[in-house]
Amino acid sequence: MPQSGLDLLAMFNINEIRKDFPILSRKVNGKPLVYFDNAATSQTPQQVIDVIVDYYSNYNANIHRGVHTLSQEATDLYEQARQKIQAHFNAKHSHEIILTSGTTDSINLIANGFSSLLKKGDDVIVSALEHHSNIVPWQMLCERTGASLKVIPMNLEGELIMSEYDKLISKNTKLVFVNHVSNALGTINPIEYIIKKAHAVGAAVLIDGAQSTPHIKPDVQDLDVDFYVASAHKLCGPTGVGMLYGKQDWLNKLPPYQGGGEMIAEVTFEKTTYADLPHKFEAGTPNICGGIAFGAAIDYMNAVGFNNIALYENELLEYATKALLDIEGLKIYGTSKQKTSVISFNLDDIHPYDVGTILDKLGIAVRTGHHCAQPIMDFYKIPGTVRASISFYNTKEEIDALVTGIKKAKMMLS
Ligand code: C6P
Numbered sequence: 001m002p003q004s005g006l007d008l009l010a011m012f013n014i015n016e017i018r019k020d021f022p023i024l025s026r027k028v029n030g031k032p033l034v035y036f037d038n039a040a041t042s043q044t045p046q047q048v049i050d051v052i053v054d055y056y057s058n059y060n061a062n063i064h065r066g067v068h069t070l071s072q073e074a075t076d077l078y079e080q081a082r083q084k085i086q087a088h089f090n091a092k093h094s095h096e097i098i099l100t101s102g103t104t105d106s107i108n109l110i111a112n113g114f115s116s117l118l119k120k121g122d123d124v125i126v127s128a129l130e131h132h133s134n135i136v137p138w139q140m141l142c143e144r145t146g147a148s149l150k151v152i153p154m155n156l157e158g159e160l161i162m163s164e165y166d167k168l169i170s171k172n173t174k175l176v177f178v179n180h181v182s183n184a185l186g187t188i189n190p191i192e193y194i195i196k197k198a199h200a201v202g203a204a205v206l207i208d209g210a211q212s213t214p215h216i217k218p219d220v221q222d223l224d225v226d227f228y229v230a231s232a233h234k235l236c237g238p239t240g241v242g243m244l245y246g247k248q249d250w251l252n253k254l255p256p257y258q259g260g261g262e263m264i265a266e267v268t269f270e271k272t273t274y275a276d277l278p279h280k281f282e283a284g285t286p287n288i289c290g291g292i293a294f295g296a297a298i299d300y301m302n303a304v305g306f307n308n309i310a311l312y313e314n315e316l317l318e319y320a321t322k323a324l325l326d327i328e329g330l331k332i333y334g335t336s337k338q339k340t341s342v343i344s345f346n347l348d349d350i351h352p353y354d355v356g357t358i359l360d361k362l363g364i365a366v367r368t369g370h371h372c373a374q375p376i377m378d379f380y381k382i383p384g385t386v387r388a389s390i391s392f393y394n395t396k397e398e399i400d401a402l403v404t405g406i407k408k409a410k411m412m413l414s
Helices: 005-011 014-019 046-059 069-089 103-116 136-145 162-168 191-200 248-253 288-304 306-325 352-361 374-380 396-413
Strands: 097-100 123-127 148-152 173-179 204-208 227-231 242-246 264-267 272-274 330-333 342-347 367-369 385-389
Touching: 046 069, 046 288, 069 097, 069 242, 069 288, 097 103, 103 136, 103 173, 103 204, 103 227, 103 242, 123 136, 123 162, 136 148, 148 162, 162 191, 173 191, 191 204, 242 248, 288 306, 306 330, 306 342, 306 396, 342 396, 352 367, 352 385, 352 396
Parallel strands: 123 148, 123 173, 173 204, 204 227
Antiparallel strands: 097 242, 227 242, 264 272, 330 342, 342 385, 367 385
């Protein structure tokens, strides 16, 4: 029988979930840690920490190289992780999943690959809501090739203006790259529409899923997206590992990114031939433990359940938005109805850094500044914001602590 939202929420036992995260019981500056910097990096459950310890205690070896037992066991675990990632994103083939060092690395891999495919007169389209990681590699690509970078503008709510996108897209458009969710504002972008429109003119689409994957389970086949990228550390996995999904045809067409061990079929001084996918894009010894732990993090998130996560985080988002807006002088940036649990705000004309520093003294971790999304701050003509990014292991009591902390900061700084 299908479960209603309420049934699912009843099954979501926040006290049990919090027990999975050892760091949540530590103190910071003598106060219980309240961690609201989840969009920068998420915390790690014991189930993932155990996998990391188990790897170094029992399996540590290089992969795809050794005939010995340890190497074969480590290889099996690493390839099983790839299959977990494939299943999670619903990629057709496991070799369409390239393990990288993170979102930034994945985007650079694609931007580098397109160097030989673009020329003067071609357009590539980015959005006003991007993280620097999804701007700078493409600017560098345009400098190398002579292609032009066009920008989908945003409105005051922090949403992309699709009628402007319709005007930008043309037969010259070769590539469109937007994030699924904005890291600075939490806006969920209409990627289905963006992908359809791009494909109608024959352009490829890369979706930056760094901020969507902690909240949403994307189906890359259903989306019909060409490239989808993410970082493990935003979804309860370790830092230094991430993924690139690419359609098989595109990955076969693009040249390798880096040369080195394991990405080759045969090497002579006259000529090198490259390995098949996915190894063609995985030069050198990878982050083996990180990849295996990424698989464990995906298992963990799926055990919690993405429906549960969305329902619970949405409840926290509504609760927090209402409570924060009751604070006089507090302004929230990013007010789209389609958003994840990210709240960016400023308090009167107080500098975000000062608010963040006082919150830290109270044990509350938020991010302050431009969040690696300077064009968004320029749009609002502000130096930055305070960003509270909420995860499924946060509580209403922690939001109450944040509200009390902000009121205290306002009193001290006004
Ligand atoms: N945003 C934040 O605090 P890496 O660093 O490669 O794992 O991810 C880069 C990246 C790319 N795109 C988006 C939308 C992102 O949010 C990030 C990382 C963090 O918002 C750290 S700057």
